[in-house]
Amino acid sequence: MNAIQELEILLVEDNVHDAELTLRALKRRNLANKFVHLKDGAEALDFIFGTGQYAHRDISQHPKVILLDLKLPKVDGLEVLRAVKSDLRTKSIPVVIMTSSNEQRDVIESYKLGVNSYVVKPVDFDSFSKAVSELGCYWVLLNYPPDPQSGPA
Amino acid sequence: MTLRDQPIRRKLMAIILMTSGAVLLLTCGAFIVSEWITFRHGLVQSLATLARITADNSSAALAFRNTEDAQAVLSAFRIERNVVAAGLYDQYGKLFVRYPTNAPAVAFPSTLGADGHQFAQSYLVLYQPVMESDKRLGTLYLKSDVSAMYERFRLYGGIVVLVMGFAFLVAFAISARLQKRISGPILALAGTAKAISDRKDYSVRACKVGEDELGLLTDAFNHMLNQIQERDTALRTEETRKSAILDSALDGIISMDHLGRVLEFNPAAERIFEYTRDQVIGKDMAEFIIPPSLREEHRRGLRHFLATGKGPVLGQRLELRALRADGTEFPVELSITRIGSEEPPTFTGFVREITARKRADEEIRRLNAELEQRVIERTAQLESANKELEAFSYSVSHDLRSPLRGIAGYSQILLQDYKPKLDDEGKRILGVIQNETQRMGRLIDELLNFSRLGRQQLKCSVLDMTALAKAVFQELTAFPSERKPHLDLRPLPLARGDAPMMRQVFVNLLSNAIKFSRTREVPVIEIAGHSDTEQGTYYVKDNGVGFDPKFSNKLFGVFQRLHHDDEFEGTGVGLALVHRILHRHGGRIWAESRPEEGATFYFTLPK
Numbered sequence: 056m057n058a059i060q061e062l063e064i065l066l067v068e069d070n071v072h073d074a075e076l077t078l079r080a081l082k083r084r085n086l087a088n089k090f091v092h093l094k095d096g097a098e099a100l101d102f103i104f105g106t107g108q109y110a111h112r113d114i115s116q117h118p119k120v121i122l123l124d125l126k127l128p129k130v131d132g133l134e135v136l137r138a139v140k141s142d143l144r145t146k147s148i149p150v151v152i153m154t155s156s157n158e159q160r161d162v163i164e165s166y167k168l169g170v171n172s173y174v175v176k177p178v179d180f181d182s183f184s185k186a187v188s189e190l191g192c193y194w195v196l197l198n199y200p201p202d203p204q205s206g207p208a
Numbered sequence: 209m210t211l212r213d214q215p216i217r218r219k220l221m222a223i224i225l226m227t228s229g230a231v232l233l234l235t236c237g238a239f240i241v242s243e244w245i246t247f248r249h250g251l252v253q254s255l256a257t258l259a260r261i262t263a264d265n266s267s268a269a270l271a272f273r274n275t276e277d278a279q280a281v282l283s284a285f286r287i288e289r290n291v292v293a294a295g296l297y298d299q300y301g302k303l304f305v306r307y308p309t310n311a312p313a314v315a316f317p318s319t320l321g322a323d324g325h326q327f328a329q330s331y332l333v334l335y336q337p338v339m340e341s342d343k344r345l346g347t348l349y350l351k352s353d354v355s356a357m358y359e360r361f362r363l364y365g366g367i368v369v370l371v372m373g374f375a376f377l378v379a380f381a382i383s384a385r386l387q388k389r390i391s392g393p394i395l396a397l398a399g400t401a402k403a404i405s406d407r408k409d410y411s412v413r414a415c416k417v418g419e420d421e422l423g424l425l426t427d428a429f430n431h432m433l434n435q436i437q438e439r440d441t442a443l444r445t446e447e448t449r450k451s452a453i454l455d456s457a458l459d460g461i462i463s464m465d466h467l468g469r470v471l472e473f474n475p476a477a478e479r480i481f482e483y484t485r486d487q488v489i490g491k492d493m494a495e496f497i498i499p500p501s502l503r504e505e506h507r508r509g510l511r512h513f514l515a516t517g518k519g520p521v522l523g524q525r526l527e528l529r530a531l532r533a534d535g536t537e538f539p540v541e542l543s544i545t546r547i548g549s550e551e552p553p554t555f556t557g558f559v560r561e562i563t564a565r566k567r568a569d570e571e572i573r574r575l576n577a578e579l580e581q582r583v584i585e586r587t588a589q590l591e592s593a594n595k596e597l598e599a600f601s602y603s604v605s606h607d608l609r610s611p612l613r614g615i616a617g618y619s620q621i622l623l624q625d626y627k628p629k630l631d632d633e634g635k636r637i638l639g640v641i642q643n644e645t646q647r648m649g650r651l652i653d654e655l656l657n658f659s660r661l662g663r664q665q666l667k668c669s670v671l672d673m674t675a676l677a678k679a680v681f682q683e684l685t686a687f688p689s690e691r692k693p694h695l696d697l698r699p700l701p702l703a704r705g706d707a708p709m710m711r712q713v714f715v716n717l718l719s720n721a722i723k724f725s726r727t728r729e730v731p732v733i734e735i736a737g738h739s740d741t742e743q744g745t746y747y748v749k750d751n752g753v754g755f756d757p758k759f760s761n762k763l764f765g766v767f768q769r770l771h772h773d774d775e776f777e778g779t780g781v782g783l784a785l786v787h788r789i790l791h792r793h794g795g796r797i798w799a800e801s802r803p804e805e806g807a808t809f810y811f812t813l814p815k
Contacts, residue, residue: 070610070614072610072613072614072617072618073610073613073614076613076614076617076618079617079621125606126606126607154606155605155606155607155609155610155613156602156605156606157605157656158602158605176609176613177613177649178609178612178613178616178645178646178648178649178652179616179645179646179649180613180616180617180619180620180621180642181620183613183616183617184617
């Protein structure tokens with residue numbers, strides 16, 4: 056697989072406007088080149104584990120980061136997080152919860168399931184785009200994940 | 209009847225009469241005996257003298273065996289009427305002559321007795337030797353009649369009897385008078401004692417006659433009576449008191465002997481069991497008031513106690529079934545004690561009917577169960593309401609914020625990408641949209657904080673309120689604003705509370721104080737407090753714009769504001785939050801103010 060085509064950011068977000076704003080913030084930092092946007096939890100699971108309509112996908116191609124909303128149709132964000140973090144093949148993918156909820160139980164549950172970061176989306180657009188771009192910068196450019204091929208099977 | 213059982217009067221009389229009789233008898237006896245001896249002696253002497261003379265006179269006649277002479281001598285006895293027979297015997301013991309001459313020979317002894325006298329029946333017999341110059345010629349026999357002497361002594365005896373009879377009469381008369389002196393007081397004493405013992409009247413006193421031993425006895429007796437009367441009174445009082453207790457006791461009191469027989473059954477027991485006292489006294493208690501199913505156990509317990517001295521139920525409060533006269537069973541509370549340590553033991557039971565209490569207990573249990581059920585239902589309702597609220601705030605935080613972000617984001621894009629195409633008014637309107645969006649974001653955040661507070665658990669610790677107030681004030685005034693207010697912080701009492709929440713209280717109150725006094729020339733904020741045994745009271749006072757007290761009831765409601773947003777910004781949640789925090793801590797908050805005269809917010813926290 057060509058390293059250039061490597062997927063960098065997977066955004067799972069049901070609200071198209073939030074998705075557009077996120078994408079816009081990432082684009083301003085040129086981080087949206089390899090960007091996939093999925094609209095519900097079920098589709099996200101199919102994508103990550105190569106099932107359903109994504110059966111042809113090589114699941115060893117890990118995104119550099121998954122930006123995951125909590126409130127999703129069909130399968131919610133916490134379920135997706137649990138599935139990713141409890142499967143050895145996908146465990147090492149960094150997952151960042153991006154949500155409007157600052158409910159403690161969500162925060163606690165997410166960290167219990169092994170989330171890498173939990174971000175409350177600010178209402179204010181400036182703060183929002185700043186948060187998103189810094190996040191993207193960190194996980195896409197600075198973070199150095201383990202090579203999925205050499206990780207434990 | 210012996211003398212011992214005679215009344216004392218008769219005893220005294222008998223003693224006096226017997227004593228005087230004995231003395232008289234002895235005196236008379238001595239007199240008669242001495243008379244007897246003297247008289248007999250005289251009789252013998254005179255007869256002996258007569259015999260000697262006659263013997264001398266008849267010696268010659270005997271020597272010459274001259275019958276006539278001898279006869280003449282003996283005939284001289286004619287003048288001696290006492291001499292009934294005389295005989296002259298010769299030296300051979302043969303009757304020579306006899307007097308009276310016509311007396312038969314057989315009337316004379318055939319053989320002579322010894323010389324000297326002897327009494328035989330009512331005669332004195334005397335043998336006198338007839339001597340002639342030392343030669344015995346014969347013997348004179350004399351027989352004298354002494355019946356006169358006996359006659360005389362019979363007379364004496366009669367006199368003695370008469371004298372004694374008279375003496376007895378006199379003695380009786382005297383003793384009858386004298387004995388009263390002694391027997392009188394004794395009889396009176398005895399009468400008193402009898403009256404007391406018959407009538408049980410210890411107020412009677414014996415009459416004292418003299419200062420002798422009887423007087424002493426009377427005194428002692430009366431003293432004894434005093435003591436008995438005192439004790440009797442005390443005993444009666446005690447008895448009255450005890451029976452009053454028994455009678456007025458609301459609990460049934462039943463005493464029982466070691467055989468289980470009823471000794472006491474007070475009126476309360478009569479009421480409870482519907483037996484009269486007379487029906488059960490002396491009867492086997494178990495048969496009356498113990499239900500048949502418990503009788504054997506009761507008897508076994510009694511036997512066990514008598515055998516071992518151990519009674520596990522003694523001194524305990526028991527709840528048992530009891531039996532009424534009409535055969536119904538009912539619950540009682542019973543305690544049994546052994547009274548004193550006398551043998552054989554007696555037991556007293558205190559009985560209280562608890563039918564009503566049992567029913568009340570039952571009722572309470574029922575009501576409690578109902579109440580509990582209702583609490584469970586309400587709790588379930590509350591829980592479900594709480595869940596709904598949580599779901600609501602969860603969705604508020606998610607669903608309301610998301611469109612807001614859209615509005616803010618897209619208006620921002622508009623401002624960034626289409627700025628050249630917008631005129632100033634367009635830009636201003638977009639600015640307003642953005643500000644309002646942000647304000648709504650803050651409102652949602654505070655509303656969520658407020659609702660979260662109701663669910664959050666309190667983690668209480670002792671708080672240094674002075675340090676907390678100071679830290680919050682410094683934080684709030686860290687960014688240089690128009691005017692930094694002057695802080696007058698007095699030492700505050702310690703409090704017990706949840707540290708982050710109490711911090712929130714100071715944040716909200718102090719930021720309000722700062723906000724509403726910032727228009728003042730010299731803003732002054734005063735924080736002080738005091739405490740008593742029950743609570744600590746604190747206040748935050750400013751010299752700001754204040755408020756009209758007629759709106760003070762709106763101060764602590766959510767989204768209630770007393771100022772316009774263009775004067776003083778705010779969401780209307782801050783004081784509601786403070787109110788809720790203090791309420792959850794068991795404290796209160798209230799405010800005093802007048803327009804333009806500053807405001808004082810007081811709050812209390814329980815110790």
